[in-house]
Amino acid sequence: MSEHILILPHLHIQNANAISSPLTWGFPAMTAFIGLMHALERQCAQDGIALCFHGIGVVCHEAKPQTSRSSFGQHSFLLTRNPLKNDGKTAAIVEEGRMHVELSLVLMLSGNASEGTQEERMALAKQLDDYVHRMRIAGGSVLPRENIRSENLRRPHHHQVPHIEPLALEDDAQYTKQLNRLKRRLLPGFALILREDALAQHKNALQEAQPDASLLDAWLDLSRFNYRYDADAAEKQHWPLVRRPSGWLVPIPIGYCALSDEIPANAIANARDPYTPLRFVEPLLSIGEWRSPHRLQCIEEMLWRIKPNSDERLFLLEMLVQAPVDGDVI
Amino acid sequence: MSDLKTASVLAFERKLDPSDALLFAGSWDNRDQEHWQPIAVREKSVRGTISNRLKAKDSDPAKLDAQVQNPNLQTIDVATLPHSADTLRARFTLRVLGEFGRPSACNSAAYQARLQEVTEHYINTFGFSTLAQRYANNLANARFLWRNRMAAEQIEVRVRVLNKGEQEALFSFDALSYSLREFKEDEQINALAVLIADALAGKRHLLLEITAFARMGAGQEVFPSQELILDRESHKSRTLYCLDNVAGIHSQKVGNALRTIDTWYPQPENARDYGPIAIEPYGSITTQGVALRQPKKKPKLDFYNLFDNWLLKNEVPDEEQQHYVMAILIRGGVFGEAG
Numbered sequence: 001m002s003e004h005i006l007i008l009p010h011l012h013i014q015n016a017n018a019i020s021s022p023l024t025w026g027f028p029a030m031t032a033f034i035g036l037m038h039a040l041e042r043q044c045a046q047d048g049i050a051l052c053f054h055g056i057g058v059v060c061h062e063a064k065p066q067t068s069r070s071s072f073g074q075h076s077f078l079l080t081r082n083p084l085k086n087d088g089k090t091a092a093i094v095e096e097g098r099m100h101v102e103l104s105l106v107l108m109l110s111g112n113a114s115e116g117t118q119e120e121r122m123a124l125a126k127q128l129d130d131y132v133h134r135m136r137i138a139g140g141s142v143l144p145r146e147n148i149r150s151e152n153l154r155r156p157h158h159h160q161v162p163h164i165e166p167l168a169l170e171d172d173a174q175y176t177k178q179l180n181r182l183k184r185r186l187l188p189g190f191a192l193i194l195r196e197d198a199l200a201q202h203k204n205a206l207q208e209a210q211p212d213a214s215l216l217d218a219w220l221d222l223s224r225f226n227y228r229y230d231a232d233a234a235e236k237q238h239w240p241l242v243r244r245p246s247g248w249l250v251p252i253p254i255g256y257c258a259l260s261d262e263i264p265a266n267a268i269a270n271a272r273d274p275y276t277p278l279r280f281v282e283p284l285l286s287i288g289e290w291r292s293p294h295r296l297q298c299i300e301e302m303l304w305r306i307k308p309n310s311d312e313r314l315f316l317l318e319m320l321v322q323a324p325v326d327g328d329v330i
Numbered sequence: 331m332s333d334l335k336t337a338s339v340l341a342f343e344r345k346l347d348p349s350d351a352l353l354f355a356g357s358w359d360n361r362d363q364e365h366w367q368p369i370a371v372r373e374k375s376v377r378g379t380i381s382n383r384l385k386a387k388d389s390d391p392a393k394l395d396a397q398v399q400n401p402n403l404q405t406i407d408v409a410t411l412p413h414s415a416d417t418l419r420a421r422f423t424l425r426v427l428g429e430f431g432r433p434s435a436c437n438s439a440a441y442q443a444r445l446q447e448v449t450e451h452y453i454n455t456f457g458f459s460t461l462a463q464r465y466a467n468n469l470a471n472a473r474f475l476w477r478n479r480m481a482a483e484q485i486e487v488r489v490r491v492l493n494k495g496e497q498e499a500l501f502s503f504d505a506l507s508y509s510l511r512e513f514k515e516d517e518q519i520n521a522l523a524v525l526i527a528d529a530l531a532g533k534r535h536l537l538l539e540i541t542a543f544a545r546m547g548a549g550q551e552v553f554p555s556q557e558l559i560l561d562r563e564s565h566k567s568r569t570l571y572c573l574d575n576v577a578g579i580h581s582q583k584v585g586n587a588l589r590t591i592d593t594w595y596p597q598p599e600n601a602r603d604y605g606p607i608a609i610e611p612y613g614s615i616t617t618q619g620v621a622l623r624q625p626k627k628k629p630k631l632d633f634y635n636l637f638d639n640w641l642l643k644n645e646v647p648d649e650e651q652q653h654y655v656m657a658i659l660i661r662g663g664v665f666g667e668a669g
Binding site (some may be wrong): 014015064068070071076078079080081083084085086087088089093095100126130133134136143144145269270271272273274 | 343494537558574610620
């Protein structure tokens with residue numbers, strides 16, 4: 001069975017959750033997309049479609065966080081007014097972060113269902129696209145593709161059609177051609193990739209000046225703009241921006257770490273369902289990069305999966321193939 | 331049955347899932363044209379007067395004199411039709427989802443089984459025709475235009491049924507001939523209602539594209555949704571919703587208009603006729619600051635009392651209240667027992 005690439009292009013998601021962890025916001029957490037892949041696999045199994053999903057990648061074409069900005073540039077979320085309480089008074093407002101995003105999903109899969117003819121494969125891609133349109137992605141509704149925005153359609157029509165094809169892994173020349181074609185479908189946009197190496201590097205860089213700097217210091221340092229006073233400058237009060245490592249680096253959550261031991265199913269009150277064992281967790285944070293797909297050297301560089309066989313107290317995401325460090329590629 | 335308890339985690343997804351409605355401008359005669367000009371939200375600053383009612387302590391004559399002489403400067407957002415266009419076009423899509431009666435989260439298997447029993451009984455007895463009829467009416471009468479509907483002299487609503495990107499059917503309604511206070515039956519409404527009912531029952535997949543044309547007059551103001559901002563640090567006192575520089579009405583607001591079908595609430599104490607109200611667990615009307623289905627006053631017709639009595643004590647409510655309870659499940663929400 002060969003591996004296939006499925007592209008679900010240009011999904012418009014309305015009111016997705018923009019708060020990815022207690023410390024980060026701006027794009028739904030990658031765990032939400034892994035969950036989507038899992039839900040899709042279960043839906044397929046339920047309907048007798050034999051497929052196994054190996055990884056999922058996200059290319060964001062447009063993101064519109066629902067915030068307003070003050071004159072200082074500080075964001076605050078636009079909230080919703082909820083139904084009144086039973087006495088006719090206004091209900092308390094619960095802050096939630098929402099955003100509209102347009103993104104393409106790239107999934108790697110294999111299985112009998114994907115082995116058919118060209119037409120059968122196209123029908124399968126359409127079917128999977130249909131499933132996704134009936135699901136929620138990161139809590140947001142998926143809008144129909146041919147929709148209100150069709151007036152300012154900026155892309156060739158065939159780039160808007162769900163697409164599936166086998167990966168030509170044996171033939172290098174063929175693969176390069178195929179990769180270029182796939183990449184073109186995903187432009188313009190940015191794929192989210194994991195850059196743990198940037199975090200480690202930055203820690204080392206910080207330690208040169210400050211030996212007790214920790215990973216947390218490095219993470220915080222990468223998550224903000226730093227201005228440092230330059231005492232040697234000719235002009236007075238010179239506060240230059242400290243140059244960051246190159247690349248569009250962002251703080252992201254990449255999984256969960258257990259806080260408690262595993263609690264058997266149905267042993268704890270008010271759990272979400274009575275059949276699944278559970279444990280309390282907290283999110284794990286790292287550094288990601290938004291990288292334009294034209295810079296990918298293989299499609300696996302943008303695909304995420306759950307790290308297999310790690311410590312059972314960890315639910316950790318990783319890339320199928322770690323992208324080369326910036327600077328190695330053009 | 332007597333020891334059945336409400337699940338502590340119980341949530342339903344909304345089954346009528348509308349998109350935001352985007353606003354465009356054009357002329358009434360060009361309704362068939364696809365390309366309309368987006369309506370943008372712009373900022374304007376006005377020099378107003380102080381006209382609010384003053385607090386008692388401020389009504390010292392000398393002081394009052396000083397205050398009301400001051401201009402009241404403010405910056406607000408507005409959206410209007412351009413002077414070359416007399417018609418507003420609002421467009422959104424509506425997805426109707428099946429799997430009715432299946433909670434998206436429920437932690438009690440016994441409760442879920444009972445729930446399924448009750449919803450299946452409802453579907454077999456009544457089907458969704460009554461509810462679908464009313465939802466179809468709210469598409470036809472353009473209630474989702476809210477304030478924009480009030481100022482329009484002519485409104486046409488077109489409902490396209492989309493199937494895999496192709497148009498399967500098209501309905502066209504003269505919205506002003508449908509009342510906001512009554513639900514009407516006619517050939518088109520019935521046909522649309524059958525589609526919605528089938529989709530709710532899971533017999534088909536339904537995606538509608540709704541386009542409303544409202545003739546308001548060239549240059550007239552239109553009314554997109556207003557944003558709710560709690561920590562307002564900006565100078566602007568009214569922020570309107572826009573997406574890609576196109577003014578829009580929030581999906582929540584469209585959804586609220588579509589489910590304004592509840593006429594089964596108890597007679598209010600002030601004997602006012604509120605007409606149909608939105609389907610809400612306590613029958614609340616945000617604009618009026620009242621809740622018409624009080625859980626503490628008899629008859630107890632709020633959602634929780636009806637629902638619990640029906641499921642846990644097998645006290646089957648009247649037909650009308652059954653419709654109401656099912657409409658709440660279509661609306662969706664988190665209904666678990668407080669821990």
